[in-house]
Amino acid sequence: MDVVEERGELPAVHEAWLPREHALHRPRHGGRQLTALLSALVFFVTPTMLWVLGGRPSEIENHPLAGLPGISEGWGVFTGLPGWATDQLVFRATAIQAADDISRAVFGEPAPLDQGGGPPAGPLPGETRPEPETDQPDPGTGERGGWRVVEGTDGWLYLSLDSEAKCEPARPVRETVHGMTELRRAVEASGRQFVFVIAPDKTTMVPQHLPERYPYRECSRAVAGDFWRLLTGRGRALDLRPPLASAAERIGRPAYASNDTHWRDEGSIVLTRSLAEAIRPGITDGWVTRPDGTYTAPSDLPTVLGRREEKTNMRYELRPDGRTNIHGPYIPDTDTPVRTKRAPLPGMVEKPTLIFGDSFVNTSSSYLPAAFSDLTMLAYPSMSEHLDAVVQEFVDAEVVVVQSVERAVAGGWLPYLDDAFIERVRAAMAARPVR
Template sequence: MSEPPQLPAVHESYLPREHALHRPRHGKRQLVALVSALLFFTTPTLLWVFGMRPGEIENHKLAGFPSLGAGFGFFTDLPKWATDQLSFRAGAIDAAGAVSRGVFGEEPPLDQGSAANSGPIPAPPLQQPSAPKSGPAGPTLPTTTQAGFRNVVQGLDGWLYYGYDAESKCAPAQDIDTTMKRIEQLRQAVEASGRKFVFAVTPDKSTMVPQFLPDSYPGKDCSQAAAPNDWYKIITEGHSLDLRPALAASAARIGKPIYAPNDTHWRDEGGLVLARALADQLRPGISNSWQSAPSGQYDAVADLPLLLGKSGQFKTNQMYTLRPDGVTDRASEFLANIDTPVQRTAPPLAGTINQRTLIYGDSFSLASSRYLDAAFTNVTYLAYSTDKTTQAQAVDQFVNSEVVVLQAVERNVSGGLVPFTDEGFIQSVQTALAQHPVR
């Protein structure tokens, strides 16, 4: 049998459409895609040539051009470089916000965490804000780690809330019972060495100012169910100072909340409450001689707008004097950071705590440092979450103190993000303090 004649080879696109091997040409589409890609990656360079410079709208250094020696990392880093270098990016974010507010009546969802953070306009990672006009520097806030939660909960009348307030209670890294047990172990280690120990949990903004929370938000039900139990254990098992009544009384006295609408921290009134509560706990009634009065206003960087990709927004706080003896104003400048130990000293006065005091705290200690300085004449501040101070250096600060104040914000305690509950750290403190008791 003779073989069938061989047909000339043809491109699959020339085959009849009914043929199983027919494939249409994509030449025009491929060309459009290539041109689009070329424009996207060369636009930043062209704009730079014509004098347009991108701004650092997210408080982080703009990404540089990726190295060709980075292997596949060159391709994964290229989109970040191109995105950062777009001169009109700030305008695009503003436009997205205007459309979202005008059409849907809400802010654009730039603050979604985890899985949701892969959208077309993902929320930027929050970096340390630039120094405020005056007052304490804005602290860094971690972004959410759980899918479904928000970095920022957008409340009523323009109020913003930190999403981790809810997430910490719904998905804690360590259960509250373990946290309280470890804090009690740390207390016993400190007190067994002859030192005094004070634990102070600073309430979340969502705890003290819940009236502006929206009707619905991720984590509402589980966080509100967990909060009463957490606070019960914080007060009864952790023996924390309960600052909530004094904070509520202070808010009633000034006629407004003492947490800023666009920031997760309290205003100066909260710092005064903390200083007074600590002093009275160490020496009951010592604050009876204190006098305080308004002394001007200042602007500080607001942290929550940064999680929404907005920079340059401030909160306005009322500053106060603090005269422990009723005469001498001892209120000082706010500390910039406490990643490494910072010591402040002053001559003793009537109404001051004069023992060597360690305040092992977080950003609320920073936000209160002006007034803590007035109450304590020999005080050292150190952040418990810093990676710039070793464990051995932190233990040394415990050894060098006569009073240990452990200050932590509610969300960190509820969420178990408290490194001082590490068993190895507690054992190191116990051993060192036992070797250096206070007599």
């Protein structure tokens, strides 16, 4: 007789109830799960409650506040919530400032704030570049999201990229000069005027407040002389260093703010006057400028360190005919063409002019319309988003001004020197020559 062994099924038992020695034992995590859920609830609900009570977050970094992700974004709803909640913390600016103050008082150096290696996201428009591998920042260097600030003497701040660009360029400077020469030939062959102007870095114009040690110090100093000789020689770039130095001597202080990477209003007037003279020599002989009070504006470099500061500048009247003051509003956004047009006055360039540049054009936008009766300002960093419009602006202009900051030229981060773009502009302008 066969013996049949009957095996009864074990009763269902939760794995957490099994003996600890059992191979299938798994402890319960209810307490930890509850803590995690409560933490998430507090993190995401707190911004909403503070908003209901009247608290409002403010932008303290180099990017706009993150918006609440929508359902249409799919899984992006979950990946975007942490960024939104972080940006909506009302007292974040105070916490960052407190952390920085404590770090300076206890350790004698700025708080690290962010050691992330993400791509740079400001604060300076006009510098699109790959993220190179760099040395660790020296003491006295703060960084946030890829941008680094060098802290100099007497509270002066500098952008480390001024030096880094000369040492780790995306392309050799000679290739940049060659590309600029080709763009110049394309414009001038169509009967148009072409001006290339470089806005000097603050590191170049105000080196006396730099610290003794900072990243890329020796390398950048070694190549700076050759860089400028090549650009102002073969590159035929308009050199603003002498007039900026003269302006600083005249006002008794540097033409750059201590906590901003851009020049003051004196630098904007230097750019405006230099461009007008390059296009039509002697046109500014009758210009009259005089101070017209001071104003304050947010400064950009402290935002990289996680704090907010302002700069104080002198405002000026600019009278191209010696009588009529033309001082327009500041134009913060030139990603799409911004055109200003008025009846020409003596001392103004009357030819339709395109100024294709970076954030230094925005900084100078209150003064540039005083020199041009028909002016279009357009930013090149975002040119890939509206390439057809960029080409059309080149065609519509009789004078093309290309402006770039020194660090972008040294680093080779100039998208308008792409061969395909130059050939496209060449063909479009040749089809509508200026005679």
